Amino acid sequence: MARTISIANQKGGVGKTTTAVNLAAALALAGRKTLLVDMDPQGNASTGVGVPQAAGTHGTYQVMNGAHGISEAAAPTVVKDLWLVPTNIDLIGAEIELVSRVHREHVMAEALRHLDSSFRYAILDCPPSLGLLTVNALCAADSVLIPIQCEYYALEGLSQLIKSVNRVRHSLNPRLVLEGILPTMYDRRTALSEQVLGEVRKLFQERVFRTVIPRNIRLSEAPGFGRPIALYDPKCAGTQAYTALAEEIIEHAEKG
Amino acid sequence: MARTISIANQKGGVGKTTTAVNLAAALALAGRKTLLVDMDPQGNASTGVGVPQAAGTHGTYQVMNGAHGISEAAAPTVVKDLWLVPTNIDLIGAEIELVSRVHREHVMAEALRHLDSSFRYAILDCPPSLGLLTVNALCAADSVLIPIQCEYYALEGLSQLIKSVNRVRHSLNPRLVLEGILPTMYDRRTALSEQVLGEVRKLFQERVFRTVIPRNIRLSEAPGFGRPIALYDPKCAGTQAYTALAEEIIEHAEKG
Numbered sequence: 204m205a206r207t208i209s210i211a212n213q214k215g216g217v218g219k220t221t222t223a224v225n226l227a228a229a230l231a232l233a234g235r236k237t238l239l240v241d242m243d244p245q246g247n248a249s250t251g252v253g254v255p256q257a258a259g260t261h262g263t264y265q266v267m268n269g270a271h272g273i274s275e276a277a278a279p280t281v282v283k284d285l286w287l288v289p290t291n292i293d294l295i296g297a298e299i300e301l302v303s304r305v306h307r308e309h310v311m312a313e314a315l316r317h318l319d320s321s322f323r324y325a326i327l328d329c330p331p332s333l334g335l336l337t338v339n340a341l342c343a344a345d346s347v348l349i350p351i352q353c354e355y356y357a358l359e360g361l362s363q364l365i366k367s368v369n370r371v372r373h374s375l376n377p378r379l380v381l382e383g384i385l386p387t388m389y390d391r392r393t394a395l396s397e398q399v400l401g402e403v404r405k406l407f408q409e410r411v412f413r414t415v416i417p418r419n420i421r422l423s424e425a426p427g428f429g430r431p432i433a434l435y436d437p438k439c440a441g442t443q444a445y446t447a448l449a450e451e452i453i454e455h456a457e458k459g
Numbered sequence: 460m461a462r463t464i465s466i467a468n469q470k471g472g473v474g475k476t477t478t479a480v481n482l483a484a485a486l487a488l489a490g491r492k493t494l495l496v497d498m499d500p501q502g503n504a505s506t507g508v509g510v511p512q513a514a515g516t517h518g519t520y521q522v523m524n525g526a527h528g529i530s531e532a533a534a535p536t537v538v539k540d541l542w543l544v545p546t547n548i549d550l551i552g553a554e555i556e557l558v559s560r561v562h563r564e565h566v567m568a569e570a571l572r573h574l575d576s577s578f579r580y581a582i583l584d585c586p587p588s589l590g591l592l593t594v595n596a597l598c599a600a601d602s603v604l605i606p607i608q609c610e611y612y613a614l615e616g617l618s619q620l621i622k623s624v625n626r627v628r629h630s631l632n633p634r635l636v637l638e639g640i641l642p643t644m645y646d647r648r649t650a651l652s653e654q655v656l657g658e659v660r661k662l663f664q665e666r667v668f669r670t671v672i673p674r675n676i677r678l679s680e681a682p683g684f685g686r687p688i689a690l691y692d693p694k695c696a697g698t699q700a701y702t703a704l705a706e707e708i709i710e711h712a713e714k715g
């Protein structure tokens with residue numbers, strides 16, 4: 204079974220998709236076959252790896268309603284060893300449809316059980332909410348990675364999120380652990396970034412990754428070219444940071 | 460009746476709360492009594508005007524389930540003539556509770572009908588989704604203001620959002636119009652900002668505000684002090700931009 208990591212935070216714009224895309228790409232470039240699942244109806248993760256939003260037939264929605272197996276829905280991307288289950292517009296309606304289904308929280312977990320054993324990692328990109336799509340991703344995951352922007356508002360939602368993760372672990376998915384808290388968009392020129400980073404390290408200590416993702420304009424340019432950062436600008440600070448993050452995760456998952 | 464403007468965009472982190480807080484403050488400072496309603500369970504708008512998340516008794520949730528009238532729930536803020544209906548943690552459950560209610564989309568519209576006639580404007584801050592809380596805000600509004608970050612991913616969700624707004628106008632709230640599209644976090648040092656702004660202006664033409672909100676670190680520092688930008692740093696670019704935006708809105712609403 205592939206190690207499944209969900210990238211979640213109900214606060215918007217904190218770097219969930221940027222982390223999902225670039226971590227998945229870095230794991231694939233390190234020789235680990237990886238599946239990226241776009242659980243966000245906005246479809247940004249699909250764009251980030253150069254796959255247009257699913258025309259409507261093979262996507263996350265079809266996997267969740269059983270029309271397609273997960274391996275069937277997985278599409279190759281611009282990176283060898285990186286595959287994607289793209290989102291499509293139907294996913295918007297999925298949350299309301301899921302409300303009345305039995306085992307509604309475990310639909311994605313059930314689908315991922317049939318993932319081909321050649322995959323070493325699965326990365327799930329979540330929408331900015333704590334609704335049923337995010338709960339499905341948390342139930343399907345071995346661990347959750349929480350990106351947190353080095354800004355004041357970002358600290359506010361963190362305790363709500365940790366409570367939700369604990370609730371899911373107690374009642375829905377006992378194996379769920381915290382992969383780590385990832386500081387993003389760190390700008391060393393501002394006192395605010397330093398202050399928020401210091402606060403996060405005080406609160407979460409060794410659960411904060413050693414890697415800090417800097418604010419780097421190349422990261423926000425890359426999606427316009429449908430390329431993860433490692434292909435768009437291999438030498439930039441963004442590529443270095445996400446490569447270092449992948450190494451930390453491999454070290455933790457494989458060397459234990 | 461107060462002119463009601465909802466600040467909406469399902470893309471996360473585009474500056475919805477920053478716009479709701481600082482536009483509402485600028486309208487109040489221009490002598491128009493204004494109500495800010497925090498419809499986001501994260502409660503960032505409450506923090507932005509120095510009001511702690513409602514302890515659980517008087518908040519948006521209680522207004523929506525009828526326990527309190529909207530004027531009763533409104534609390535004064537650090538700005539004279541600016542009042543706030545704060546959010547509280549119960550609001551997270553509201554979306555699921557609303558699913559089974561009759562007229563579930565019109566709950567907030569119904570509550571705002573009882574707003575004291577001394578209020579000239581009501582500004583609703585929405586969460587980053589197109590769920591029932593945002594639909595309630597769109598049904599309660601005369602117009603919708605759409606902040607859009609000058610970044611590539613931000614363009615992607617715009618067509619989905621415009622479709623949702625049109626759907627609400629056709630089937631739920633015929634008076635809903637577009638107040639305008641507001642470019643935010645514009646950084647004149649990057650080509651990306653210029654490119655996205657050009658694209659937005661080409662697509663939406665005169666529906667894009669003349670005012671462009673620049674990326675300005677003071678805007679992200681202010682929430683840490685529980686102050687809108689006009690009180691935190693009256694001379695900075697952020698204050699100038701939001702004051703200009705308020706003038707554009709007043710001109711359109713009052714001299715129309």
Ligand SMILES: Nc1ncnc2c1ncn2[C@@H]1O[C@H](COP(=O)(O)OP(=O)(O)OP(=O)(O)O)[C@@H](O)[C@H]1O
Nearest residue numbers: 215216217218219220221331417418419423471610
């Ligand atoms: N380290 C970084 N440096 C500069 N820009 C970044 C960085 N990380 C992300 N961005 C940009 O910031 C914006 C928000 O990031 P992203 O879309 O990844 O966040 P998100 O949490 O997935 O948002 P949502 O809540 O809408 O899903 C995007 O335009 C992205 O390109």
Ligand SMILES: Nc1ncnc2c1ncn2[C@@H]1O[C@H](COP(=O)(O)OP(=O)(O)OP(=O)(O)O)[C@@H](O)[C@H]1O
Nearest residue numbers: 215354471472473474475476477587673674675679
């Ligand atoms: N013009 C700006 N310049 C610099 N920072 C800004 C600007 N506007 C907003 N910010 C900061 O960017 C972050 C995102 O803004 P904000 O929280 O207002 O977006 P949002 O759309 O309300 O997010 P969410 O989708 O989570 O509700 C915040 O930390 C905020 O302080």
Ligand SMILES: [Mg+2]
Nearest residue numbers: 219220243247
């Ligand atoms: Mg995203």
Ligand SMILES: [Mg+2]
Nearest residue numbers: 475476499503
């Ligand atoms: Mg907000």
